Amino acid sequence: MFFSGFSYQHHHQPGSGSPPGDAAADPYDDGDHNLTVLLTFSIFLSFILLYLVAGIVWASAVTACAVALSICYLKVQRRRRAVLRREAALRAAAGGGPGGVAAVAVSAAIPAFAYKREGAGGGGGDATGWAQCVICLGLVQVGEVVRRLPACKHLFHVECIDMWLRSHSTCPICRAAVEPADGQPEPPV
Numbered sequence: 001m002f003f004s005g006f007s008y009q010h011h012h013q014p015g016s017g018s019p020p021g022d023a024a025a026d027p028y029d030d031g032d033h034n035l036t037v038l039l040t041f042s043i044f045l046s047f048i049l050l051y052l053v054a055g056i057v058w059a060s061a062v063t064a065c066a067v068a069l070s071i072c073y074l075k076v077q078r079r080r081r082a083v084l085r086r087e088a089a090l091r092a093a094a095g096g097g098p099g100g101v102a103a104v105a106v107s108a109a110i111p112a113f114a115y116k117r118e119g120a121g122g123g124g125g126d127a128t129g130w131a132q133c134v135i136c137l138g139l140v141q142v143g144e145v146v147r148r149l150p151a152c153k154h155l156f157h158v159e160c161i162d163m164w165l166r167s168h169s170t171c172p173i174c175r176a177a178v179e180p181a182d183g184q185p186e187p188p189v
């Protein structure tokens, strides 16, 4: 009532000098002004907050996406590596790898025999007849089953050279191509 009376007076006599009520009307105007400022400020603040929140959400989303993407990428890479490893292992097992089929066939073609001390023993051996298997670095004991590579006459434990020939097609000592005992040329790798 009080304010509306002054408001009425204020709005309907805008240019009529300065009525004594004007000084009392000022608090009303100030309140209105304060309210407007407060409203503007809160709208402004809420916009800032909104932008901040939106920014944080957006940044979080982008970060999450980046992290997810990199994790996916790493997983794919790991899977691809695992697949490649498995394929390599399968190839090696099937004999398709470097020295693969040929080497397995070759190692089967090289006769195995029980080692007995004799002159010019073989890999690392000398005229006194001892021999060392360079794959396991152990001395070849009399009676152990060995294979002698036909090309270079190097001597190894049968299990050592068979393991070696699963992934190689050359002699571990002299790198000579391992060929079948019957002198067949090594099939193309």
Ligand SMILES: [Zn+2]
Binding pocket: 133, 134, 135, 136, 137, 138, 156, 157, 160
């Ligand atoms: Zn050995």
Ligand SMILES: [Zn+2]
Binding pocket: 149, 152, 153, 154, 171, 172, 173, 174, 175, 176
């Ligand atoms: Zn050799």
